[in-house]
Structure formats: structure tokens, C-alpha cells
Amino acid sequence: MLIDYKNATIRQDDGSLVLEHVDFHVNEGEFIYIIGRVGSGKSTLLKTLYFELDLDEADNAMVFNHDIRKLKRRYVPALRRQMGIIFQDFQLLSDRNVHDNLQFVLKATGWKDKEEIEQRISEVLEDVEMTEKTERMPHELSGGEQQRIAIARAILNKPKVIIADEPTGNLDPETANNIIQLLRNVTQTGTSVVMTTHNIPLLKDYPGIVYRCCGKHLELVTDDYNKIMMLSDDTDSSQETYNSGYEVREDLSV
Numbered sequence: 552m553l554i555d556y557k558n559a560t561i562r563q564d565d566g567s568l569v570l571e572h573v574d575f576h577v578n579e580g581e582f583i584y585i586i587g588r589v590g591s592g593k594s595t596l597l598k599t600l601y602f603e604l605d606l607d608e609a610d611n612a613m614v615f616n617h618d619i620r621k622l623k624r625r626y627v628p629a630l631r632r633q634m635g636i637i638f639q640d641f642q643l644l645s646d647r648n649v650h651d652n653l654q655f656v657l658k659a660t661g662w663k664d665k666e667e668i669e670q671r672i673s674e675v676l677e678d679v680e681m682t683e684k685t686e687r688m689p690h691e692l693s694g695g696e697q698q699r700i701a702i703a704r705a706i707l708n709k710p711k712v713i714i715a716d717e718p719t720g721n722l723d724p725e726t727a728n729n730i731i732q733l734l735r736n737v738t739q740t741g742t743s744v745v746m747t748t749h750n751i752p753l754l755k756d757y758p759g760i761v762y763r764c765c766g767k768h769l770e771l772v773t774d775d776y777n778k779i780m781m782l783s784d785d786t787d788s789s790q791e792t793y794n795s796g797y798e799v800r801e802d803l804s805v
Contacts, residue, residue: 552576552577552613553577553579553614553615553711553743554575554576554600554613554615554712554745555576555577555613556575556576556606556611556612556613557609557610558572558573558574558609558610558611559571559572559573559599559606559607559608559609559612560572560606560609561595561596561604561606562607563604564604568767569592569596570592570595570596570767570769571767571768572768573609573768574769575596575762575769579711579743580738580739580742580743581738581759581760582735582738582743582744582757582759582760583743583745583759583762584746584747584748584761584762585597585745585746585747585761585762585764585769586747586748586749586761586764587747587763588764591764592764592767593716594716597714600614600712600714600745601631601634601636601714602622602630602631606619606620608620614630615630615633617630632660632661633708633710633711634710634711634712634713634714635702635706635707635710635713635714636713636714636715636716637701637702637705637713637716637718638701638716638718639716639717639718639721640721641689641694641697641698641700641701642701643689643697643700644689645688645690647688648686648687649676649681649684649686649687649688649692650685652689652700653672653675653676653704653707654668654672656704656707656708657671657672657708672685672707675703675704675706676703678703678706678733679699679700679702679703679733681699681700684696694722694726695722695730698718698719698722698726698730702718702734702737706737709742710742711742711743712742712743712744712745713734713737713743713744713745713746714745715734715744715746716746716747717746717747717748718734718746719731719748720749727750728756728757731753731757735757751779751780755776758776761773
């Protein structure tokens, strides 16, 4: 098991309770959605997974066979290198092109051989179908293209888990589908994907394991799409909500 939380309590740095009695598990190659209303704790849960926020307490809190309750900070960078993190706002370095964004990550994570670096950059750009965008600056790319580069960046080090916080939130429906398909393809290599989303309709075409943050708890919910849709009123996730968000963001489409 890659991630194993049992009866965990998650608090903000100021001590306020976010989630309690959390049981959350990630196995190799799984595709996991976390749904829930804005402010329900989805992103906060993710932050504990990549060590941005300390876990308050738990009966068990294992990430890659390390007890994160006892983890010394000097070991965090090594564990983070086994993860890929994708954000809704892409977070590409605006002062360098696509190639140099990817090169920066590889050098920062210990890659030194120039030929190996170039080969890996070529591989991931091919995986996300962006080989012709190598010299483009981030501002020259559409939202969907920037998210593809963010995925390429996330898979550079062949991570065990990709953590994606609303990766389709700023994208039109067609582009969102393409991004989810890319992430689903990643799981075929054994990498797991954990992503938060408000776009419940995606779950019909791209089913996976679904957890819901609600009432300061994390619930493992049914994989029956029709039943999940009944939860949409509690998750800000109806198709109407999604479409209204898209209407003001369509300039980001591919």
C-alpha cells in the first residue's frame, strides 16, 4: 500500500479542525477522486500527503512505508521526489520555456547527465503530445496546453503517486476530458492518481474510487455513478455548476 491513513485527524496550522476519523488508502495503479464542497477539506487532505501540512494525529499514517507522524524534515525532499504534484493554476515558471521548465525540475532533483535529461524531457513531452511546444513560453500556451506541461513535469521522475488538486478546474469540458484521459493513461504504468474535483460528470466516463469530504469526515462512497450524482448538491458538482464556471473561463481552452 502506498498511502495508508487510519483514524486520522487533520487540522489547519491555527489548530482548527478540518477532518477527523479519516481512513484513506492508495494502492498501486489506482485512480482516486476526492469530491466535496469548497472548504470541506479536499485540498487540506492533499497537503498532508505531500508534507505541506503536518498530520495532527492518527492510529496509522504511512506514506511509502514511512510513518509521517515521526518523519524528520530532512527526509521530506526524498519522499516528495516519489510524487508528482499538479495544481489547478499550473504553476509553471513564467520566465523560461517549456524545455527549461522541465530541465529545471530534473536538475533540482539530482539529474546530472545532459543526454539523460534531454532524453527524459523528450519522453514526457511525447507522452503528453506536446513535442512541438518545447520552445514555447507558458504565456504562449492555452490552459489545456499548460496543464499538459504540468502533467509532463509531474511524471518526469516516474512517481509512485500523482497528486492533482482540481487539475481540470480552469478548463473547458473537452479539454478536461483530454486531461483526465492523460491521467488515466498514467495509471497504466502503475502510478496512482489522487485528484480532487468538482466536475462530477467526469466520473461517469472515467470511473474510479471516490471519496467525499463532508461534515468534517472523509467517506468512501459508492462507485455507482447515478448514486454519486445524487451527492452533487452536497459537492457543488452538478453539471450546471460546472458549465457556469466554464463560461467565464473558455479563453483557457485548447
